[in-house]
Amino acid sequence: RNDQGMKRLLLISYAFPPMAAVGGHRTVKFAKFLPEFGWEPTVLTVRSGFNYAYDPSLLDDLPGSLKVLRTRSMEPLRWWEGRKGRETEYASGEEVDRWGSSLPTGSETECSCSAVGGPARDMGRAARGIKQLARDLLTTPDEQVWWIPFAVAAGLKAVADGIDVIYTTSPPHSTHLAGWLLSLLTGKPWVADFRDLWTSNIHFLPSRRGGKRERVERWLEARLLRDAAAIITTSEKSRELLSSQIGGNGRADREARTRWFTITNGFDPDDFADAVEEGGRGVQPGSLSPRDWGLLRERDGGRFIITFLGSLYGDRRPDLLLAGLKEWFRTEPEVRPFVRVKLVGNKSPDIEGRLSLGELVGSIDISGHLPHRKALALLRRSNLLLLLLGGGEENGGVIPAKLFEYLYVGQPILALVPEGEAAMLVRLLARGSVVTEESPQAVARELRYWYRAWRGEIDPPPTEGGGLLSLYERRNCTSMLARVLEYVRKDNR
Structure with missing residues (x-):
């Protein structure tokens, strides 16, 4: 606790102003109202993340006393493919600016597999296969996976200064991996907030389905869901779909389901x-x-x-x-x-x-x-x-x-x-x-x-x-989050 007796929360979110991502609004409002319920948040986010739009005016809503830690990030595909290969891919219910899977128009590899046959065509297939393998290795579960080392390093310093609970919000789902690792390293309870579903999302890319990458992501998802002290979704149906990813039955499964909460989005009259x-x-x-x-x-x-x-x-x-x-x-x-x-x-x-x-x-x-x-x-x-x-x-x-x-x-x-x-x-x-x-x-x-x-x-x-x-006022939604945080804090004693 701080000098005023406030409990302390490390709030980790990739989407945060000046990014204009819809998910950033949820994080901002939680940070705004949590002090009213006895929690002092510290926000951990990226210094210069990639998004489809930016809105600096959203920063005006942040309390002056809010501590925001901004870290570097590294997203290799942006270096690999260059500006010509960029396209917008909508991979979930929330918009995220990504890199497309197509090769840059006019690239040497593209020409070798479409304009000639024989060995050149085989080389083109091999190049595409290598590229897809590299993409899977570099972007599982998403491109922001390379933010994890920076987020964990900054998170360890924040926890050392005194943190009671770790909270992460996704997408991108790599954010939960960062929170999970921090929880393992520090013993602090961790709450995972899924603004959108992960592998059960209908916008989960078809290119990932049925292959090794899907199996890896489903394993990661199930592991994180089992280890989180509490899981939050934004609707009851989402809670049902997400909880089905754990599997299992009997007493252990019933106990696990007591960790699930629904906190919708809302509005702020201000x-x-x-x-x-x-x-x-x-x-x-x-x-x-x-x-x-x-x-x-x-x-x-x-x-x-x-x-x-x-x-x-x-x-x-x-x-x-x-x-x-x-x-x-x-x-x-x-x-x-x-x-x-x-x-x-x-x-x-x-x-x-x-x-x-x-x-x-x-x-x-x-x-x-x-x-x-x-x-x-x-x-x-x-x-x-x-x-x-x-x-x-x-x-x-x-x-x-x-x-x-x-x-x-x-x-x-x-x-x-x-x-x-x-x-x-x-x-x-x-x-x-x-x-x-x-x-x-x-x-x-x-x-x-x-x-x-x-x-x-x-x-x-x-x-x-x-x-x-x-x-559905944001203040009332935040009061529900405060109760979840208090629940996991006491349960971790």
């Missing part, structure tokens, strides 16, 4: 103070009153603004939304000039290319990543918020972090998601409508309904008050 200023005149966060609906119509000058905030990749695609828009405009072409869809965030090249063409051009605005404050201001200026998830029960346990900010803003939500926890939250809090089937007609029906409510042609439905919603 974030919306700046959003009010940047967003201009608008409704107050929370439930929409009839007066609020009138303000929305007056403010937007006759434009019905539909906004999606987040990345589009893999099975998280706008196809159903686009089909629903086409169906709506087909049946009511007169509304099209008054409807504007804003898709804000990173997109895979195939999705961006498709959005730039087609019959909906002129109705859809495409933009990249926005700083957090500007993104929240945009939500405030919108009339309908979109939540998109790929279909299938595998996504039933995914709750996008932005959903909690959607819920707090108070504008209605149209959730195109499979049955699961995200759909349950929207329904439970009566914050909008949910379409779970792949039906353009159903999407068009909901778009038409919310447009008519915005126009004042029908009465908007009532929304649930702030009682249940307050459970």
